[in-house]
Amino acid sequence: MLNRRTFIKGSAMTMVVLSTPHIALGDAPKVPTIYTGGPILTMNAKNEMVEALAVEGGKILAAGRLVDVKAAAGEKAKIVDLQGKTLLPGFIDGHSHFVKGGQEALTTVPLGSPPIGKITSIADMQEALRARAAVTPEGQRIDGSRYNDMELKERRHPTREELDAVSTKHPIVIKHISGHVGVANSLAFEMAGVTAQTKPKEGVLRVKDGKLTGVMEGRAQNELNVIPVKKPDIAKCMAYDSNEYAANGVTTANNGGSPTVDDYLIAGSNNDELKIRVVIWPAGMNKELIASYGDKRSGALLDAKGKVILGAAKLFADGSPQGYTALFSKPYYKQLTGKPADYRGFSYFPSPEVRFGRVKELHDAGWQIATHTNGDQAIQDMIDAYGAAMKANKREDSRHILNHCQFNRPDQVPVIAELGLIPSYFVTHTFFWGDTHRHYVAGPEMAAHISPCAAALKEGIQFALHNDTPVTPISPLMDVFSAVTRLTSTGFVLGEDQRISVMDALRGVTINAARMYFLEDKIGSLEPGKLADMVILEKNPLDVAPETIKDIKVVETIVEGETVYKA
């Protein structure tokens, strides 16, 4: 491995030999390009850094010493001087909901609290919704997104009456930042025909003194789907997210839990509005949707350009800890008012039979499975279901995923390693909800072990990291910051012993995520033969103060040798 200090000194010397041969417009992809003059992190198996890297025809041609790379690329190669900036493999999003961020930004009223938004009280929320109501025709639905009860002065969800105070002429439906809780006003319930006597198909409608409080838990929110939503132009949402992700260095995104065949992504790829790659996780309970993929499995390309890629079948084992819908083995640390003392969340599977049965069906059909798991019991439920299916049918290399895998207990980590399961940790929980988990959801001991990256590394687990956008803004550098510092938003270090090195954290947003998607032969590291998906950062994450990693500027994002974002 090249010593970083020696290399940086060496790179200063190479700058004198830089040349810029004339290149006719349009020829760019055919003439090799050599990048040099700054740290180049390959993220290969040895975490090597190199002096130069050559790209030709969208692929990496050579990586190593400048003299060798020049010899491989030839005399005519164009040279890009990094001027001290850092080149890395493009970031790979370990899980998010590509396009939902665009949908949310273009249609809903943002109700997030700091550091995501500005709302700090129910009055703030009412004001934001009132402003939207003032410009919305009567009878038309108003949706709000990302409110966080735990960050409000009142530390509770708003009530039906408080939303009625905004408007009785518009149906209002707001969603908690976790996505697993929502609140509606009286008109919304009336339009959907939902009363205090309604038994929702799934989830819980909270009732107090025989009246709806307005709060809907889990999929009870679906009862309001009958109220028409003014659908945004999906192509516009896709273009919005494509730009947003590229601006944060992401070259491969995830649409994790898609209920439809995503033709708009293929159309976007065809007309070049989709600038980055997207891995689709189709909804695994939808048998028709799953069957529509025929014999294609994880890693299969769904479009001509290789931008739309099939991934795992997505299942849900529980909800979210901060929404008090995650499934734990023990009762919540501090119960919400109105909940029994032994409340520990609930499973999203209607029964263990369905859980074991559907996992077995998908596993036997050769599917990779990704299951949303947050509470320790939900994680255990899936270790059990995956384990049973894998024992009955010893399929090689199934790489089943524990998505979020938040409250991953110490005793579960070795079992995950033994089964070859891949956690994709939502590690920024330490920052956004670390204090909440510590004081309310799970208590100090369990909170200190959320997203246990160090314990996983010790067992040789190659985990991915993610932001679950639009739950939190897309930012792989924020993942690295959280995995390295484990700082909460109030500056507390949550689980000091679970902090990991910058290099190990970077693997979670590059090569490990590529492996999770069965794409490690194509992307995730800068090695000859792989696609030239790359990101250039203003500063080297290995060299800055760890607390500032999240603030490093993305200078340029490159997909298959072509620039898709430039600051």
Ligand SMILES: [Zn+2]
């Ligand atoms: Zn998600």
